[in-house]
Amino acid sequence: MRLGGVVGIVAASALAAVATAGPPLYVSSAASAAVQVQAERSCGADLGLRVFVLPDGEGRRVLAEGAATLDHVAPPIETLARRAATFTGAGRDDGLQRRITLLHRPGQEDELGRPVATLGPGDALLPDWAIDQLGLRVGDELEVGGPSPRRNGPAPATGVPTGVRLRLVGGYPAVPVQPPPSFWCGLVNDFKPTILGDYPDPVALVSAETLAPLAQAGLASDTWELRPTTDGITRDEAAALARRLDALVGDYVDHEPRIAGFARSQIAIAPRLGALVGRSEQVAATVARTVGPVTLAGAVATAAVLAASALLLARARRRELRLLAVRGVPAPAVWARLARSLVAPVAAGIGLGFGVAVLAVARFGPASSFEPRLVRRAAVLTVAAGLVALALLVGVAAWSARQLVDAPAAHRRRVLRRVPWEAMAVALAVVSYRRLDRLGGVQLLGAKAYGGDVLAQAYPLLLLVAVLVVVARPVSALTRRLRFVGRSWRPSLQLGVRRVVAEPGVSVGLVLATALAVASLVSARVLTDSAVQALGDKARTFVGSDLAVRTDGDETVLPPALAARTTTVARQDVRLGSSGTAQVLGVDPDTFARVAAWRGDEAPMSLAEVLARLRERVPAGAVAAIVVGGRLETNELTGPGGARFTVAPVLALDTFPGFHNPGPVIVVDRATLARSGLSSTFELWFRGPPADVLAQLRAAGRRVYSANGVDEVFDVSSFLAVRWSYALLGAFGVVVGAVTALAQLLVLDARRRSRQAAYVLTARMGLGLRSQFVSLLTEVGVPVVLGAVGGLGLGVASGRTSVARLDTLRNLQPVTRPVVAVPASVAIVGAALVTALVLAAWGLAALARTRPMEVLRETA
């Protein structure tokens, strides 16, 4: 087998391996990445183990020894805490008892954001705000007492003190709570404001020596904490760790008789790592469902490439195969002969493809770490794919060879040609479209994925295939008619075009393959860009802007820098008539437009014009209102406490910034809402907020109840699944592109002999290598240009018709709209043309090595 043929078989086999190993590795990678990304956004303490330990027990040894055997865990941390204690002290010495929490965690002094004094026995640090609020000074002494020992805990030893005297040695800045630093995240409840926005009990940081006597007396809890280290962890490792942590708690309970009879929830806070793994499984399931059609299409495309490779192989080895047929060699012997010569290139291709799949997923996939179990499974599948590829290559080549001698009567082949394959492809695309229209794509509800009908999901690809199949015959017939085109052209150009039209089947195949590649790539890009854009649009519409902070009051007390990029929105749930409900959104028409997320296609007018409608004159006693996402059964609204409110709808829209399904939402002018006496909660919406916006709000004296950013608006796993699903579509486009380039390479190689013969003859007629290059470029370039232009249009059309229907979050407004990235599309077409140039150069290099005498003797 010549090198060109070997390269073709190796490449086709490599594609088979990539198509087989890629999707499962990718899904596995997505699952592991989902664990890592979610863990990164979670508190390590919540994911790991937190066990309340007793002093001097066997259980401590069991926990320490168990922890030492675990992978992916950080060294254990012990935290002593005395909560719900009370103190009286100097400063504002009014004799009142106030609540306080005493806390010690090793390394605490280094995690406060500024240098603080090292704590000795009896020393305490209090938050700056508490020192200020309580009128304390450094050096003051606090007498800490508290409630009696825990009812169910061991009784304190006789003579053990139940209180402690503290000396204030300094203050520390407020610990951030949204998000909290990793060190403090497990203790965030001790630091965060109450649900009403009030300060929590002040936390006095003390030394271990200060709290040890209280712990011995059972007056302080001792929490043993083991955090997972999730950097690079795989889904399987995380699942195994979750099981081991659970088992460790069981061992601890078994070895600690003093806690016999306690409920497990009183002994340990259940680690959430298992739940996180469960959500990651859902992400993997969603990705797997979404990439199903791509995987299927990849398999079909790979089978097509293998079949094409086999046909070209049969063509390249035509003399040998014909000789075998002429000599009457039995079919099994022909298969064995073909198989023997193909085993090495197929094995090399499979190995290469598996390596490429692993490297590509590790480099470009969601996570670089692999689960050994799935790598082994992918390897086994790849070997199986290699065997199938070998069988397919041998089978198709042998079948093709059978046509060389004693072929069936031509009329049978004519009958096959008359079968309306186009009608079948079109029918499949129509059925697929109808299913997609009816069922939609994969639907995400929270972290769970539903739906995902393979036929419906395959619509973009089936549409491409149907159109290409329909145009195949007319284009082929037209090509035949162009046999004598270019009589007056330059010889090099004429030669190239004649080669294209001389084999209409091959040329049309290349045009359609190029079109399929470009169309897949463009369509994948349209779907990806549209999905990413849609997620952002939906998130911003859900939030209203980039960040929504539930707070008290309005923006008038904000620092000017913040006030310029914010608007205040009032929200209130109301009843409609006797049973319906709605939400009223009070907006400020003067500031809303500069902050709110507005895409432009939500209404047939600008946002400013929409807001102006809120100030339209309406009947007395009513308030102008925009009704979003539904219709009102009655215009009479009843708020909490029975407050009544009449609206006059002036406009109906499907979506609006801050709209949460299910509707309806009634948008009114906030000032009117305030005058109506309807109480509301307030949200500050920010466009492009600074990173420390929450700290600035608190510094300005505002209470922050909650904050909702675009990044956190959906469950993180929903975002991940959608993002990763479409990424594989892009990879599919690249694979199809590689397939087409490979097909071109194989065709060039198959035509090598005739091209060399033509070169030897035409060289004597004055056509040198430069002319041959023009001829080669024409031969390769014509199908590429025609295919690329057709594919571009088809890809855009396919993407545009499927984007809205493949929306994974249909229940959230606004609807997905197609985004066509012109630079990317031009780059795809450009890449196709560059590929043609490279292939022409490759063909020229092969031509330059031609030895005329060998060509004339047909031994080249």
Place this chain on the structure above:
Amino acid sequence: MRPPEAPPDPVVAATEALGRSFVNQGETVTALDDVTMSVRRGSLTAIVGPSGSGKSTLLGLLACLDRPTSGRVLIDGSDVTSLDRGDRRRLRRHRLGVVLPQPSDNLLDGLDAVGNLRWALRVRSGHGIGLDEAVARLASVGLGGAARKPVVALSGGEQQRLAVLCAAAGDPLLVLADEPTASLDRVTAATLAGVLRDVCDRGTTTVVATHDPSLVAVADVVVSLEHGRLA
């Protein structure tokens, strides 16, 4: 006392009202029309005629490489036209030897001369021959010195002599050679004609499609075709 065996049929191959037409670009082209002929056992028959007269088509039909659109082909008295592909393949394997016009089309590139001969015998009869015997057979056609040369290193004439040797290996019923001297010079063609004559003289019936005078000169029977019909 055993009864005397019936004498073998003197006709090895025959055609009856043989016709073959093709559809090309929507037009029907008749390559052979109503050709009835026979090939006698042990003879060297030359089918001659101008280019396009149907020589190769007739040879292909006799060699079971193609099927007629009308008429019958009889090999050793049996109608092979109605046989299925498997039976026709077995017939080609065990009873027919074919030489194609292009020398390199008759040999496997990956093998040397002796390898090609031994492979041809193994295909024909299921068992090979020793190296010495193979070299001796090659020597009988003047290829003793080229036994271990790869076929691509052989000249066109050497390749075609080797091709005839391979086609005749295992004593087939009939050797069919399609313009075997088409790409050879006159002297080499004459040598090959001698080789084909030797094959025939050793008892293998041979049919050659040719317009080479040197081959026609050694033929026992000459069948002439013109426009697909016997002239």
